[in-house]
Amino acid sequence: MVPTRELAKQVADNFESLSDNLQVMSIYGGVPYEKQERELSRGVDVVVGTPGRIKDLAEKKTLKLHELKHVVLDEVDRMLDMGFADIVEEVLKFAYDLNDESAKNPQTLLFSATTPDWVYKTAKKYMTDNYKVVDMVGRRVNRTAETVQHLAIKCNYSDRAATVGDVLQFYSGEHGRAMIFAPTKRDADELTVSSSIRQECHVLHGDIPQDKREMVLAGFREGKYKVLITTDVAARGLDIPEVDLVIQLEPPKDVDSYIHRSGRTGRAGRSGACVCFYKPRALADLRIVEQKAGIKFKRIGAPTLNDLVTAAAKDAAKSLESVDEGVLEKFKEAATGILEEKDAVDQLARALAVISGMKNVEERSLLTSAKGCRTYYFKTNMEIRGPGYVFMSLERRLGTSVREGVREMRFTTDKMGCVFDVSSNFIHYIEERWTDGKYDSLERATELPDIIEPSKESYDRGQGGRGFSRGGFGGGGMNRNRMDRRGGGGGGGFGRKNGNFRSGNGGKRPYGNGSFSNDNRNKRRRFND
Template identity: 35%
Template structure:
């Protein structure tokens, strides 16, 4: 708090304290600027280090998960993460900007009770918001890093890093809001494919290990929602139960257990069946299928071209409507997206011997699980995070970086904008246009460059067949217009 603008207030308080007193400064991390502050405000301070040289900088009870998302699917996935991992408990979602905090909170409100907390909120409203969160009047707090500094909120079950933090210290402070006083907690880091190496660097610098998981599937959300509804039923007053007992008995006689199931569905917010969701880019209305081939029947390695050819023979409609294709790491299979109804039709088709098509609930290891990152090197070895404080993170670096968009602070970390809002090539992150057709092969709508086959997003992606060509026939991921990529978008 001293580093982000409260120093004058603290000095005013200290001036009015008795000269003879004991003063203590607590900090989850001990960089050089904290040591400097301790020398300024404390008299011959005794350093008590409860961490020492341990590699792990977080409490033992915190489970760490990392989930790869796309910019367009983040908010949809966010509500599912809260439902499945918080299980009705308190959640703090950390954003980089005040605008994001407002927008994310507003988007969640229609599903889960939430409030925003940032620097533009008045002190009176801030206190009301925090008291409401502590008392359980709402369960999700969407906050910026600065606004959440110094908060002591007990029993926080889940922390979600909606955007990557600016530096390792911020990650430690964020995650440390849960798992306090020996209790267990969960912290989830959301990242895009271009940030994967940055996540690995964060693991090294903090001394932690993420479990990389897929976003919750529809079945997970339904199951968790039902469990939470059942838990709330225990809080219904017995006299209220007696009032509804005759109606309940009549419904059971008429419909049996279906009556109770319908009540659970309504209370869970699923009066209508939820639509399926892609495991690859998390878009609703799509299903992810896996094609595997027995080694005895396979000839050569699997490629996007072979998947398209296979589908053209089995069910041409599926080949026309296919979404993204990714090759499994062992080269003997592939995963791909199809619209929900077409996927159902394909699963009912007769499949040639030696091949298997199945609906999956979790992605296998893919060949493109480790793409390069423009952000690699942000946690360089010389700036590596340690409690010894060999590096410096100043107020000027934090604020200047966040506002400047592409500036570097004194430690070499980029601004928050460059961490969380990297433009992704429209070809690799959206289904783009459908104008590109390769030759006369009706089943292949992508480039004939075999090296890129596994990257192609099926019929809705496009790329020039020449590596040196700069032409782009798909739609921009940013503005939706054709003729340029998102990284070249004038908007």
């Protein structure tokens, strides 16, 4: 017994490949009963199926289970979980006599890459006391394949589809193979029809008719298209070769699901990447996956403009090699005419851009994946206690108006710098006017350094405490003498409307541009450019 129809068909095919003398049959829903009943009446050696259809045929006595020699449960943690447990137990009652200890029950074999302790306890009901455990995974801390790189991208729902398209372009491209796991059927359907996905893709989930599901899976295996968008239907057991990239649209609540999904790549010694998207408020879910799966996510931003152009150019160059010589001859005359009038390198570059589908691209934040933003990396030679020093340095070189363009500030873990987003209309202004000082430098971030992420509580308070975002900067006042953040009430904010720092007492006292509240007094001081 296996949890999905696709896995049932795969396992049956594997049995058939072992010997021409084995009569093997796969049974699952979505197929008329009559056809399966006729085949069973002729006799079979191996039946591979899903619990629901096996139960139906056993109750009809078309499938006789009382003389079984072997019972195999694949993906046993799923089979004995709440969703399947009752049906599986009803099926097994046809094969086992649990009341008679002398009865000769079938040999029981249980398989899974993830076997929680409760699985062993439940399984003992169908196994003798001298059962054996063959552990090919071991008790190592990292429960995932060591050939898989685990990456995480923070992204709001509104930017997710476009960012997924960019991730596909950079990590997989037109010639690689990728699987995308969606939390719901609706999410899978919506992403499939999104214009952000440039590659040909198909969707696979429980609402797709069985014959279509088999065609979709076969086409993906054969490489007829490169992207499969699916729910957990394709997460377990399926052997799909040469998957370069797995994308999970959100951290799963069940950590074992993450392990199985990420295991679709990095197989047979190949390396692979698993990219997990998470919303700003879902950071805790990501950390739970890290803890229980024994992995460490590398926090990354959405692919940069330069990343996408480089990847697209490589893809386009590969596509040039696939053009048939007969077709090439038809275009040579037109190519000659173009080259007589225009620069050859310029026209080839334009052709590569058209082939890749990248006629125009929009820059994205490395912090949030929001479009129309550029992420900058500010560094200094001393520990930064709060955003005040950063804004003072920015204002001295760029003027107070720069405040309006800065978003989502995050400190580095060494507290010697920070990264923040700048809206597109301020980018040219910064590039023209900024010059590095003796202690402070500012550069365009090409990747995220190690940063301090805000806690969930910070988000719930509107980005108070140590979190810095559009909701505001809170967590302390300003020491007058040394520009250090000392104390002050949490929950204050940097007002986005006027670009003002607000007091640490909940952000109730507004101050003018470039003004900072004192710790506990109603004084204020202006810092001039």
